[in-house]
Amino acid sequence: MxxxxxxxxxVFSLGMTAFSIVFLFVMDHPYGSYLDSASFGADFYTYIxxxxxxINTSIRGIGSFMYDVMVFFTILFAIMGVISFCFFGxxxxxxxxxxxxxxxxxLPAPNLGTANTNI
Numbered sequence: 001m002x003x004x005x006x007x008x009x010x011v012f013s014l015g016m017t018a019f020s021i022v023f024l025f026v027m028d029h030p031y032g033s034y035l036d037s038a039s040f041g042a043d044f045y046t047y048i049x050x051x052x053x054x055i056n057t058s059i060r061g062i063g064s065f066m067y068d069v070m071v072f073f074t075i076l077f078a079i080m081g082v083i084s085f086c087f088f089g090x091x092x093x094x095x096x097x098x099x100x101x102x103x104x105x106x107l108p109a110p111n112l113g114t115a116n117t118n119i
Contacts, residue, residue: 009084
């Protein structure tokens with residue numbers, strides 16, 4: 001039963017790693033936003049424009065930071081998948097070795113001390 005869980009752990013770990021690698025390359029960078037630049041005609045609108053431009057810059061900074069955080073956790077998820085795959089692989093190898101050793105030592109030893117008198 002332990003071998004089954006080790007194999008399931010290895011399969012799950014491979015899935016974790018594959019998912020994170022695919023997610024890393026499919027994920028879009030939030031480089032733009034809906035707050036694009038626009039110019040207005042009067043002074044009042046110029047102040048409004050500068051304010052919205054400042055908000056736009058802040059939102060882009062937050063978006064860029066969140067993208068970096070997502071990349072970090074995606075890479076961390078991939079590394080955890082590889083480590084857990086190795087962990088379950090080692091555990092599976094130990095269980096297989098223990099099982100193989102158990103079958104070779106469980107054979108009954110020949111009884112050499114008694115003589116066969118029925119010859």
